[in-house]
Amino acid sequence: MNLTLKRTPGIYVVGFMAAGKSTVGRHLAHRLGWNFFDTDAEIEAAEKIAIADIFAGRGEPEFRRIETAVIRQHVRWIERGRPAVLALGGGAFSLPDNRLLLENNGITVWLDCPFETVQHRVTQATHRPLARDPEAFAALYRARRDHYRLANVHVPVFSDDPETTVAAILTHPLFQ
Numbered sequence: 001m002n003l004t005l006k007r008t009p010g011i012y013v014v015g016f017m018a019a020g021k022s023t024v025g026r027h028l029a030h031r032l033g034w035n036f037f038d039t040d041a042e043i044e045a046a047e048k049i050a051i052a053d054i055f056a057g058r059g060e061p062e063f064r065r066i067e068t069a070v071i072r073q074h075v076r077w078i079e080r081g082r083p084a085v086l087a088l089g090g091g092a093f094s095l096p097d098n099r100l101l102l103e104n105n106g107i108t109v110w111l112d113c114p115f116e117t118v119q120h121r122v123t124q125a126t127h128r129p130l131a132r133d134p135e136a137f138a139a140l141y142r143a144r145r146d147h148y149r150l151a152n153v154h155v156p157v158f159s160d161d162p163e164t165t166v167a168a169i170l171t172h173p174l175f176q
Contacts, residue, residue, distance in 0.1 A: 009083035010075065014151055016141055017090035017123035019113035020162060025087035027162040028169060034083040039070050039092065046070070047101070051089075067068025067092055075105045094147045102150075109169055110151035115141050117157070 011034075013025040022038045029036035040051055043066055047054060064164045067089055072084050092098050093108070102108050115138065122137070153175075155168045168173065 008075075008078050008105040009081070010102075011085045012080035012093075012106055012108045013085065013087045013111060014093040014108055014148055015090065015111035015113060016118050016144055016148070018118040019090075019111040020157060020160075020165065021090075024111060024162045024165045024169075025085045027166045029085035031166055031170070032085070034084070034085055035057045036085050036087075037074055038087045038112070039067055039074075040087075040089050042070050043067060043089075061084055064091065064095060068095065068098055071098055072101060075101055078105060090144065091139075093151070094144055099150060105175055106149040107153060109153040109155060111144075111155055111165065112149040112159050113149070113157040113167040 007068065011025075013021045016020050022041075026036050027037065036044065040102075043054070043063075044050060047066065049057075051063065071086070071088065071092060072097070074084060077090070078084055088098075093102075093110075099108075118141065119137070151170045155165060155172070157165055159165065
């Protein structure tokens with residue numbers, strides 16, 4: 001396995017909302033025998049409120065502050081040798097401080113899901129505050145791709161089967 005993962009055994013799954021980060025991350029963790037954590041789920045559990053309500057009541061900057069604190073806590077655990085796969089919220093990797101924290105403590109994996117797929121998945125959900133305006137949603141998708149490209153591993157998502165995506169991740173040279 002990669003020397004970085006031996007030193008700090010963390011895999012951080014990044015990508016746009018509805019790209020499948022949580023589902024693929026859970027399958028990847030299971031395959032590796034590692035712990036799995038979803039930052040959005042952890043934030044909702046800790047704050048006892050939905051993310052959409054945090055955005056509405058406290059604003060995006062406060063949500064991002066909480067999100068970074070959750071990521072930082074997991075990185076500390078990973079640094080102590082607790083292997084984990086962490087699924088990040090869609091905007092977490094857009095923040096330079098988060099990217100720096102992650103790049104020094106494991107491997108980032110970008111799930112590159114086509115816009116049409118995430119758009120279809122998001123139209124079935126009402127809990128995504130940044131997806132309510134279709135034009136802004138498309139612009140956000142395009143803008144965030146520049147950040148996601150900075151991930152260590154790029155995995156195009158061609159299938160709704162998470163095991164297909166996990167196989168693509170694990171065959172990447174960084175995991176050999």
